[in-house]
Amino acid sequence: MAGDLTTNTAAIQINQRHSNRRLPDFLQSVNLKHVKLGYHYLISHLLTLCLIPIMIVIVIEASQMNLNDLRQLWIHLQYNLVSVITCSAVLVFGSTVYIMTRPKPVYLIDYACYRPPDHLKAPYERFMKHSRLTGDFDESALEFQRKILERSGLGEETYVPEAMHSIPPRPSMAAARVEAEQVMYGALDNLISTTGIKPKDIGILVVNCSLFNPTPSLSSMIVNKYKLRGNVxxxxxxxxxxSAGVIAIDLAKDMLQVHRNTYAIVVSTENITQNWYFGNKKSMLIPNCLFRVGGSAVLLSNKSGDRSRAKYKLVHVVRTHRGADEKAFRCVYQEQDGDGKTGVSLSKDLMAIAGGALKTNITTLGPLVLPISEQLLFFCTLIAKKLLKNDIKPYIPDFKLAFDHFCIHAGGRAVIDELEKNLQLSPRHVEASRMTLHRFGNTSSSSIWYELAYIEGKGRVRRGHRVWQIAFGSGFKCNSAVWKALRNVKPSDHSPWADCIDKYPVELVM
Structure with a gap:
């Protein structure tokens, strides 16, 4: 017993010594944190703090003016009536021009994401079994797909189209049309029933789908199905x-600046049926393991009366295109392999190229959204680096000060990891992206809407919150959309997460 007591006493002393060493470090980090918060507050409210003493002086001076001084001021204004009228006219004219030419606000009334039926689920075991039974893949390709699946971040409940569940698969044009119809009409039916909008009221329709472009077009299929008006x-x-989903939002926004008092619908999807790769080239097998069925429909409006019922207001869209660079242009490339089988090849330089595109995009976006305190820090660091010409690390702006929620395209685990690291985000900030990848896989351009639905499903969106949607795409492109919540957004009964949101977040094997 005495020996145990001695041992415990020694252990406590050692722990105390270690705690004493860690305590100054902890206090230092806390102090630095509070200093930074104080700095941001001071810079952000600098104008207000400077105006307070000026206003005090004006109030004191006004209080000291007597009735005689006010009478003299009125006489002075009477003698300068022409100047007063001229200034008033200029002020009225300028205000009128500003009101007539300012950009019209674009409101997001609501959106809907397609939830495929359960029989289209593709758990790992079924995926590998079907891949083996097709007879198109050699053992090396099968083993490669198995490893990608295990490391991808996808769960057991993602979906592949009906044609891929058949043995052998039947990637026909008719099957591809069926997939497109199920996804687009499923999302649109959900949106129409939720918002109560009449198809005849839709003035603008934008559809994006990268790899399936039949004739008549997908947009014509929607016009035919819902009997949209002839001048849509x-x-x-x-x-x-x-990243085409953000491009489609940008196009709809521009159209809403031209056409008054109307609605725009943006449908974002991808088609897998005719774009499954049946060869053995490993760089072209990765999309098979990541891409899954999904789609979204978004209702936008420029009507001022819709502000009260809208969820969000579009604040900024920033688009970056790196297609002039040959490596960036070819890093996501649709082509045929040596056996003549078509697929999409992903370059080993993809993440480096995505990082460069992101840097360019946030260089443009930063001044639009970051508080002046962060811009000053970035500018000072840049000047110091130029003048001193030493190894000063570039300052990475804290985008957590500009945004409350992040919807990072669920392109794959590596994409999310890279942005979490580069933007210095916390696991909570990328939770929506990781859980969307786990539950629905990479649904291409619609993934950012599944992520927003996840955040809403958790009840995290409050009035005034800002949401950053960021997506990457072939070309190579990096596009951002910034939304501001106009009200506290409640979880929707029509959400794709409605029956499973309480199960998330789940623990992921990294």
Whole structure:
């Protein structure tokens, strides 16, 4: 017993010594944190703090003016009536011009994400069994797909189209049309029933799907199905990759600046049926393991009366295109392998290229969204680096000060890891992206909407919160959309997460 007591006493002393060593470090980190918060507060409210003493002086001076001084001021204004009228006219004219020419606000009324039926689920075991039974893959390709699946971040409940569940698969044009119809109409039916919008009220329609572009187009299929009016402005975007959803939002926004008092619908999807790769080239097998069925439909409006019922207001869209660089242009490339089988090849330089595109994008986005305190720190670091010409690390702005929620395209675990590291985000900030990848896989351009639905499902969106949607796509492109919540957003009964949100987040094997 005495020996045990001695041992415990020694252990306590050692722990105390270690605690004493760690305590100054902890206090230092806490102090630095509070200093930084104080700095941001001071810079952000600098104008207000400077105006307070000026306002005090004005109030004191006004209080000291007597009735005689006020009478003299009125006489002075009477003698300068022409100047007063001229200034008033200029002020009225300028205000009128500003009101007439300012950009119209774009409101997001609501959106819907497609939830495939359960019989289309593709757990690992079924996926590998079907891959083996097709007879198109050699053992090396099968083993490669198995390893990718295990490390991908995808769960056991993602979906593949009906044609891929057949043995052998039947990737026909008819089957591809069926997939497109199920996804687009499923999302649109959900959106129409939720918002109560009449198809005849839709003035603008934008559809994006990168790899499946039939004739008549996907947008024409929607016009035919819902009997949209004859003068609807319809657009069909193809070949623009996983970031096309933000491009479609940008196009709809521009159209809403031209056409008054109307609605725009943006449909984002991808088609897997005719784009499954049946060869053995490993760089072209990765999309088979990541891409899954999904799609979204978004209702936008420029009507001022819709502000009260809208969820979000579009604040910024920033688009970056690196296609002039040959490596960036070819890093996601649709081609045929040596056996003539078509697929999408992913370059080993993809993450480095994505990082460069992200840097360019946030260089443009930063000044639009970051508080002045962060911009000053970035600018000072840049000047110091130029003048001193030493190894000063570039300052990475804290985008957590600008945004409350992050919807990072669920392109794969590596993409999410890279952005979490580069933007210095916490696990909570990338939770929506990781859980979307786990539950639905990479649904291409619609993934950012599944992520927003996850955040809403958790009840985290409050009035005034800002949401950053960021997506990458072939070309190579990096596009951002910034939304501001106009109200506290409640979880939707029509959400794709409605029956499973309480199960998430789940523990992921990294």
């Amino acid at each position: 402005k319809s657009f069909n975007l193809g070949g623009m990759g996983c």
